[in-house]
Amino acid sequence: MTAPPAGPPVDLRSDTVTRPDARMRDAMARAEVGDDVLDGDPTMRALEAEVAGLLGTADALWVPTGSMGNLIALCVHLERGDRFLVPDRAHLLDLEVGTASWLAGGMPQALPWSAGPGTPSPADLERALIRGGPYFALRDRLLCLENTHNAAGGTVTTPVQHRSLVDAAHDAGLLVHLDGARLWNAAVALDVPPADLAEGADTIQVCLSKGLGAPVGSVLAGSTDFVREARRLRKMLGGGVRQGGVLAAAGLVALERVDRLAVDHHHARLLADALAERGWKVDPPQTNIVMVPADDPPGTVASLAERGVLAVPTGTGVRMVTHCDVSRLDIERAVASFPQPS
Numbered sequence: 001m002t003a004p005p006a007g008p009p010v011d012l013r014s015d016t017v018t019r020p021d022a023r024m025r026d027a028m029a030r031a032e033v034g035d036d037v038l039d040g041d042p043t044m045r046a047l048e049a050e051v052a053g054l055l056g057t058a059d060a061l062w063v064p065t066g067s068m069g070n071l072i073a074l075c076v077h078l079e080r081g082d083r084f085l086v087p088d089r090a091h092l093l094d095l096e097v098g099t100a101s102w103l104a105g106g107m108p109q110a111l112p113w114s115a116g117p118g119t120p121s122p123a124d125l126e127r128a129l130i131r132g133g134p135y136f137a138l139r140d141r142l143l144c145l146e147n148t149h150n151a152a153g154g155t156v157t158t159p160v161q162h163r164s165l166v167d168a169a170h171d172a173g174l175l176v177h178l179d180g181a182r183l184w185n186a187a188v189a190l191d192v193p194p195a196d197l198a199e200g201a202d203t204i205q206v207c208l209s210k211g212l213g214a215p216v217g218s219v220l221a222g223s224t225d226f227v228r229e230a231r232r233l234r235k236m237l238g239g240g241v242r243q244g245g246v247l248a249a250a251g252l253v254a255l256e257r258v259d260r261l262a263v264d265h266h267h268a269r270l271l272a273d274a275l276a277e278r279g280w281k282v283d284p285p286q287t288n289i290v291m292v293p294a295d296d297p298p299g300t301v302a303s304l305a306e307r308g309v310l311a312v313p314t315g316t317g318v319r320m321v322t323h324c325d326v327s328r329l330d331i332e333r334a335v336a337s338f339p340q341p342s
């Protein structure tokens with residue numbers, strides 16, 4: 001018999017489960033707004049300018065979701081018959097319903113991770129390129145990167161690795177799109193400005209609705225010409241919103257909270273270290289994602305849920321993600337709820 005869980009569950013399924021707190025809701029309620037489809041919304045504009053500044057791009061565009069941001073970027077960059085190269089198990093390869101192919105028209109090519117978990121090397125890119133094929137060969141057009149790499153376990157690509165991949169892609173005549181859903185986590189883990197991890201990328205997508213705690217919103221950044229085109233595509237996809245300032249206000253509050261991601265990273269390490277001490281073979285987390293290899297992932301997740309700890313089974317183990325609504329006490333409860341490793 002397990003004791004009934006005390007209090008609400010510890011939700012470690014994702015850093016998307018956060019709820020806007022009082023300060024964020026207050027900012028939303030007070031937001032100055034306009035019609036962003038007609039002639040602009042001042043709070044939207046403020047958020048877009050802020051993100052463009054943080055990433056070092058000329059302009060930026062709010063989008064409702066990271067998936068839409070990635071899709072718009074690929075629609076701008078790709079034509080039918082083009083190919084994009086992307087780290088294996090990338091979100092836009094596996095978890096965006098294949099829209100990169102069937103809407104943006106690109107044929108995907110997964111790249112191995114020779115430079116570390118989630119990170120290809122320039123040589124991986126070189127080897128994959130189709131060079132000098134016949135006129136009916138696919139045309140390599142775009143390199144996509146993902147920092148942090150979600151499926152690899154929130155792993156970071158360093159500025160040096162990033163720059164070497166961007167240079168290799170540009171040398172080969174490719175554009176570069178960076179899926180930076182958790183770029184903030186990478187920047188905090190590496191203690192570098194986000195712009196250092198975006199340098200040279202033609203377009204960048206960042207999420208506000210993950211560890212930063214906004215209820216909705218991503219931002220797609222790039223050149224002025226790119227953003228003009230992206231705005232048309234956003235409307236085409238049904239993502240143009242009117243008084244979006246109510247949502248952008250949450251994003252502006254979220255951006256004030258980048259530094260506190262260090263707390264989430266600390267909590268992830270505490271969780272991993274404590275589980276390692278109990279005999280679980282857990283990889284040390286680089287950011288806020290903890291992957292615990294397990295023989296029976298669904299069984300382990302079910303037994304955790306009985307004790308009020310929510311996690312997600314993967315093919316090879318249990319995945320847990322720390323975020324701003326998880327306390328140190330919650331981490332201790334999660335550790336205590338783990339069964340003995342088999």
Ligand SMILES: *Cc1c(COP(=O)(O)O)cnc(C)c1O
Pocket residue numbers: 064065066067068070091092146148150179181182207209218
């Ligand atoms: C969550 C995520 C996305 C998509 O964001 P949504 O807002 O859920 O559409 C894209 N890329 C990565 C790496 C993500 O983790």
